[in-house]
Amino acid sequence: MKKIICKVTYDTEASELIAKKTFGEFGDPKGYEEDLFKTQDGKLFLYGIGGAESPYAEETIKRMSAAKADEWQKA
Numbered sequence: 001m002k003k004i005i006c007k008v009t010y011d012t013e014a015s016e017l018i019a020k021k022t023f024g025e026f027g028d029p030k031g032y033e034e035d036l037f038k039t040q041d042g043k044l045f046l047y048g049i050g051g052a053e054s055p056y057a058e059e060t061i062k063r064m065s066a067a068k069a070d071e072w073q074k075a
Helices: 066-074
Strands: 002-005 008-011 016-023 032-038 044-050 060-064
Touching: 002 060, 008 060, 016 066, 032 066, 044 066, 060 066
Parallel strands: none
Antiparallel strands: 002 008, 016 032, 032 044, 044 060
């Protein structure tokens, strides 16, 4: 997925996958997956996708600070 936020392009295909978390089972309408990525210039973002009843009913990309990314990884 590719998304432009504040004139910065975030692209899952062109970025490095740092970490991945899965919540629920495949096919679970409340289940979802979050992937933390790092762009070539060091910007961090979270890619989310999930079932119809999940926080990611639609594919989403969210920018993340280094502090938030650290917090996300520890949770």
